[in-house]
Amino acid sequence: MAAPSEQFWKPHYPCDYYKQEYTDCTSIGHRFHTYYVYGEKPECAQWKKDYEACSAWMKTKSEEAKQELIKVENRHLQQKYYVNPVWPRRVTPPKDWYLPLEEMSQKQQAS
C-alpha cells in the first residue's frame, strides 16, 4: 500500500470509530464487565480525547490538529506490533512448509 503524499493526507480511521468506542466504554454493561474482569472502573477519557482530536481536524484542518491526530493514530497502529514474549518470532518460514502433514502422508501410506 503506497503512502499518500503529504498534500492529500487524510485520517486512517473515521472519527466515528473513536466515538463508538467511547460510548461503549461509558455504557453500564462495559462498566460491569471491567469490574468483573479487573476489579476496577474503566478509563474512558482517552477515547474522548481521541475523538476530539479527530473532530478538531475535521472542522479546522489546521496543522496542529493534524499533528495531534497523527500521534493518536500512531498509538493505535502500534498495537499491531506487540510481540508476546512467550513465542519468539521466527525469521524465515520452516524449510519443509510445502510438504503434506504427517497424518495425511501416513494415511496415504496405509491405504
Added chain:
Amino acid sequence: MAEPGKNHAGFEPSNNSSETAASSAQNAPAEFSESPQKDGEGSKREDLGYDLFHGRGKSYRETMTTPYGKFENLFDSYHPRCKTKLMVAMKSNPFVKLLLKAMEESGWPDWYNNLQHVACSEIRAANLSGDCHFSGELRRFQLKGVKKHHQTCVWQRAKESVKVVRNCTDEEASRAVDSVWDACFNDLAPFHKVPRNKKDAIRAARFRYDYDI
C-alpha cells in the same frame, strides 16, 4: 491464584516491557520444554488429548449430522444440532474469524510440545473466547464472587485443559500457567480489550485491519 496483570481498558501495552521480557523468555527454564523425541517414539496420540475432539479421524459417514443417516445414531445420545451449530459458528462468528486469522499470521512451527506455549494458548483462549463471561458463569453456578472472577475462571480453565491435553500433573500445569500468566493474560491481540459480545469482536478488527470482517 496468580497475581493479575495491569488494567488494559482502552490502552495498549508499552513496547519496552515486551523487549526486556523477550530476552528473559528465551532463557526460559528447560523444565517446561519437552523434547519431541522422548522414549525414541515421540508423544502418543492418547497423551496429546486427540481423542477428546469429536469427529477427528472418522470417516465421512461417521460424522454425518442427521440422525437418519446412520442406524446407530438413533439410539445414541448424539446431538446433531450441537454439531450443526458448531459448523455454522465456525463459518460466521466474528470471534472465530478474527482469532483463526491471527493464529495463521503468527506462525510458530513447533509450539505444541512446549508446556508454556500450550499454557499461553489456553489462557488466551479462555480469556478472549467468552468461556468465562458473567452470564455463562451465572448459569453454571460457578460464581464465588463478582470482582475479578473472570481471572479465576480463566486460570482454572487453562490449568485443567493443560493438564488434560498434555497429560501432566496438577502441579506442573499450575506452574506452567503461573509462569506465563502476566504476559498471556494481558496479550489481547487481536482485540484491544477483553471482548464482551459480538459487537466488540466486529469493532476490534477496525483498529487492526483495514477492513471490516
